[in-house]
Amino acid sequence: MSKAVFLDRDGVINEVLTKRVKFVNTPDDFYLLDGVGEGIRKLNASGCKVFVVTNQGGVGLGFMTEQDLHDVHYRMESDLARFGAYIDDIAYCPDKPHVKSWYRKPSPGMILDLAQKHRIDLASSYxxxxxxxxxxxxxxxxxxxxxxGNDKKQKEKADLHFPTLLSFATWLTD
Structure with missing residues (x-):
């Protein structure tokens, strides 16, 4: 079984709720955060599988279509490829916010499905x-x-905390 890193998308891989971008509903709204390409490339080089698990309530709310979402993900993968980085698979939940769903985070459905599909050892994954x-x-x-991130209240709830994806990837792979 393999080890994996499951990544949220908005705010981890790309900008969201910034001066430049409010929500990512089209490829033109997609901007990689600094260091993300390098961080994911480090994870790839270490042999770790890299997955994206993302709530995309904008689909359920009608702000974007599933095709729009696929176009955004194509842009993400193209931008990452410029750094020699790639995502092994993407799972998304199109349900509206506040809908109880096995797939919408905080429920584990997207992670569990990817783990089963790709034979991932969850206990050694992040x-x-x-x-x-x-x-x-x-x-x-x-x-x-x-x-x-840097939210002190949030980071107390996690096992580990790092300011950026690149700093986490460097810690994990060096």
Whole structure:
């Protein structure tokens, strides 16, 4: 069985709720955060599987279509490829916010499905995110949890915390 890093998308891989971007509903709204390409490349080079698990309530709310979401993910993968980095698989939940769903984080469904599909050892894997639902989803799935960012209140809830994805990837791979 393999080890993996499950990553939230918005706020971990790309900008969201910034001066430049409010929500990512089209490829033109997608901007990689600094260091993300290098961080994911480090994870890839270490042999770790890298997955994206993302709540995308904008689909359920009608702000974007599933095709729009696939186009955003194509842009993400293209931007990462410029750094020699790649994502092994992507899971998303299109349900509206506040809907109780097996797949919408903090529920573990997306992580558990990817783990089964790719033969992942969850106990030796990590879920990294920038919000409470990400940390809870990882905990509910049986992974170690990593808070990325500087919110002191949030990082107390995770097993580990780092300011950026690159700093976490460097710690994990060096």
């Amino acid at each position: 879920m990294a995110g920038d919000r409470d639902p990400d940390i809870l989803a990882g905990r509910n799935a049986g992974t170690k949890t990593v808070f990325l």
